[in-house]
Amino acid sequence: MSDIQRTDDEQLISSARRAFFRRFAPEPEQVVPNSRYPRPPWAVDNTLFLALCTQCDQCIDQCPMRVLGRSDEKEEILSGRPVLDLSYGSCDFCGQCVDACPAGALSREKGKKRQTIPQLSGSCQAELGLYCNLCEEACPEQAISFGADKKPAIDLSLCSGCGECAMDCYSRVLVMAKA
Ligand code: SF4
Ligand code: SF4
Ligand code: SF4
Incomplete structure (x- = not known):
């Protein structure tokens, strides 16, 4: 500039x-x-x-x-x-x-790209013992993995906040929250 x-x-x-x-x-x-x-x-x-x-x-x-x-x-x-x-x-x-944006309220230099992060708001299907890894498959950043507790774990250093995982969660317990 x-x-x-x-x-x-x-x-x-x-x-x-x-x-x-x-x-x-x-x-x-x-x-x-x-x-x-x-x-x-x-x-x-x-x-x-x-x-x-x-x-x-x-x-x-x-x-x-x-x-x-x-x-x-x-x-x-x-x-x-x-x-x-x-x-x-x-x-x-x-x-x-x-x-x-003509006003600078959105700015690649001064703004924050990620405005949301995924959060679990209830019991995940996998946690309940049912087979499901739809969120993991949906994630374009490979930010989701399943640990011993069978809950999806989200690596926020990789997550872009795109919302694909929440879109694919058919039990709607993975939701996008304000970052
Ligand atoms: S952030 Fe505000 S100023 Fe920028 S394009 Fe959107 S409505 Fe217009
Ligand atoms: S919001 Fe996007 S990048 Fe982040 S975990 Fe979900 S699918 Fe992956
Ligand atoms: S898809 Fe995302 S980056 Fe593209 S215009 Fe909409 S909010 Fe902005």
Whole structure:
């Protein structure tokens, strides 16, 4: 990135921060609220995201997997912001959302690619003694293995947060949670 681009980026972030604090000026000691939902891949940290995101919906419109939507949260500052929902689909990290974001709220340089991780929310079929390794087979990163306890163990150093394992878990006990 050139110095000129970096200066432009910094000015953009500074003016967005100022606009954010003018609109949502938190009281002293008040914490900026965070969404209970994961953000789109490559989202920057919460406070900066809320400052920069203009709710233009371009990330949502560009997503070919239709896994981005608007938050239904009631708080004004969170309502309508883009969130990632892997309940009925997965993300292949095509990058169309980050490339579409004109505001820097999604950023390959400053953001975090993985916004979700898989978690067990109940008794897995394998743990109950039934044969199943669908999640292990579905994982493109070989991040899942079965240990002596017969539960799927997820290696988070390999996991991309794509959601394929949760999609293939037919008992729906493997769910994607906010990272
Ligand atoms: S990386 Fe691609 S599939 Fe994943 S949320 Fe962004 S646009 Fe959708
Ligand atoms: S494209 Fe960027 S600015 Fe627009 S809604 Fe998505 S995250 Fe917000
Ligand atoms: S979220 Fe994707 S990479 Fe992570 S364990 Fe599941 S299938 Fe593998």
